[in-house]
Amino acid sequence: MTTTGEALIQLLEAHGIDTVFGIPGVHTIELYRGLARSKIRHVTPRHEQGAGLMADGYARASGRPGVAFVITGPGLTNTITAMAQARADSVPMLVISGVNALPSLGKGLGYLHELPDQLGMMQKVALSSRRVTEASELPGAIAEAFEIFATRRPGPVHIEIPLDVMPLPAGGLRPVPIRAATQVPDEAAVAEAVKLVQASQRPLILAGGGAKRAETALLAVAEALDAPVVTTANGRGLMHLHPLGVPASPSLKAVRALMAEADLVIAAGTEFGPTDYDMYGDGGFVVPDKLIRIDIDAAQLERRPATVALQCDAAAGLAALHAAMAGEQRSGEGAARAGSTRDAAWEEIGPAMQAQVQAVEAIRDALPGSLIVGDSTQPVYAANLYYDHDRHGGWFNAATGYGALGYGPPAAIGAALAMPDAPVVCLSGDGGFQFTLPELGAAVEAGAPVIFIVWNNRGYREIETSMLDAGVEPVGVSPVPPDFGRIAEAYGLAHERLTDVSGLGAALERARGKMRPYLIEIVVA
Incomplete structure (x- = not known):
């Protein structure tokens, strides 16, 4: 039975x-x-x-x-x-x-x-x-x-x-077919969108997490319109090293200036959430006057009304838009606009965050095509502001949106089991890492070759800084971290401790060679 x-x-x-x-x-x-x-x-x-x-x-x-x-x-x-x-x-x-x-x-x-x-x-x-x-x-x-x-x-x-349903007889049950996804956007809406495109001189594209599997169509539209592409944190990896790519947060003044001077914005798979568009809470983000939104969710489209809305998957919407543009191929100042914005955004984040972004770049360069799964920690905050990953969908973390601390270690394990041929790195702070520290045992048991990087600044440094900025005497922000090396040994993980980020690339190469879980602790002043 x-x-x-x-x-x-x-x-x-x-x-x-x-x-x-x-x-x-x-x-x-x-x-x-x-x-x-x-x-x-x-x-x-x-x-x-x-x-x-x-x-x-x-x-x-x-x-x-x-x-x-x-x-x-x-x-x-x-x-x-x-x-x-x-x-x-x-x-x-x-x-x-x-x-x-x-x-x-x-x-x-x-x-x-x-x-x-x-x-x-x-x-x-x-x-x-x-x-x-x-x-x-x-x-x-x-x-x-x-x-x-x-x-x-x-x-x-x-x-x-x-409990009383689980053991019931269930012989002969067959899967119920599911409907195929409706991927074709409304033709009239696409035609209206094309009119806006044809009338524009300085178009801009915003690509969010909903576009992370739409790279081919996104690239086609961007190059046809000579339009810079700003990627949110969940869209990073799209347009890697492309002259039109702007891997910088819309919360930065430099990116907002690019948005303000655009006469048309095409937003694909992005909800305009404050943690991407107004992370400093200064109210400086303004919905563009002429806006084409592409989103699969009708409720999402209603929350941020657009000049033209295409309700469909981002890849389908961008592909339909490109097909309807009838071979349009512009050339102009798009790459220059994107390049000047990249330069200004990089300067805007300042030396301290630049150094943290460079640490993330060291991971990317040592492990090309890797998945970097982040927690809420300083290098992740910095890279969410400005960082160009080399794999679409390969940079994700919980430092935006809901913001669950402790996300990194278990999510990285899941990612490693899903993609066994790709290097997977968990980038976590010493505070967040302790939220889900026991999952090291699950990584060992499951044979998930995650490289765990612990950015150890002995506390919740971002919160302490925020308290000081608000004139609040810091309390509760310095939980004493454990000896991560001994914990790694207890779980059977190889590990090493660094006191300088300059040694990270070599450490990652050693970790990759092990092909099993590995812990690298970076002790930060």
Whole structure:
């Protein structure tokens, strides 16, 4: 007899899932029935937040949904932080949890891991939260999740299966087909967009995380219009070293000046969030007068009205726009505009941040084509302001948007398992690294060859600086870090400590040669 738990594994396989991240418990044992016999790999984090963040990193690196299995109650609430981060950054994540038996729900009887209304709580965080009350509902629930990932702005989806439903007979269940993504933008809207393009003299393109897999179409439009391309933090890696590329934050005055003098802005896959466009909170960002927005999410388009809105995937929208421009090929001052903005932005961030960006560049140059997964730490803040990565989708972190501290280590593990042939680096501060430090054990156990770089300035230096700037005497910003070398030894990791960033390139080459988890600590004055 096939149970509902076994059918779940079969359905996930049918939808192309090859890895799940989870911590089994008494409330999910039946979901694990059949997992050992399947082709799906199970990775055990050391905390359920780690399960969600690993699924996030896996999804960002691969473009496929990351999947987490967690128990009801504390297992699920521990995962909420990761789900909120995924929602903020449009990351496809499927969280499958248990829940207590159907007759007990909502009655407050004191069952193990009981919540007053687990489904209601998750409906506030997830794009969709659904309870399976009988085996026949399972194929539809799984298909609904994958349809959301394929046709809408992605994010976290939650499915809960009650304890008394998991062991029910579920023979003969078949996957439900999902709708294909609607990628064709409205023809009338494209025609209106082309009129704006043809009337422009100084166009500019803004490319966000939604455009990170649209490089070919983005490049075609940019070169046809001779338009500079500003990439947000989640769009870095697009237009690498291209004369039209501007890998600098729209929060910088230099980039805002470029935006202000443009007579048309094409915004592809960017939500205009303050952590990209107004990170200093000075109110200096103004929505352009003439704006073409390309976004898959209708609600997002409504939040920032545009002159013309194309509701579709960024790649499809840019490709349609390029095709409708009928072979237009401009030449002019686009590269000069981009170059002067790059120079001004670099000067604007100042020597201290320039040095931190150069440390990130040392990682990129030592490990070409790497994925650099960041946490909230000084070099990541600096590189989010100005940094040109060499792989689209290869620079991502939690220092923008929701901003979950401790994101880096587990997300890097997920990314390494998704892309085993690419170098993966986790760049974290000593403070944030301690949030998810036990996941070093998961990296060793899973054989994820992540190079963990700990930027050790002995505390929450960015917060301390902010306190001082506000005239607040710093309190609570100097937690004493552990001896990271000894911790690495305890987990069986090779490690080394640097006191100078100049030795980072050679250390990275040594770490890459090991082909297993490695820790590099950089002690910063």
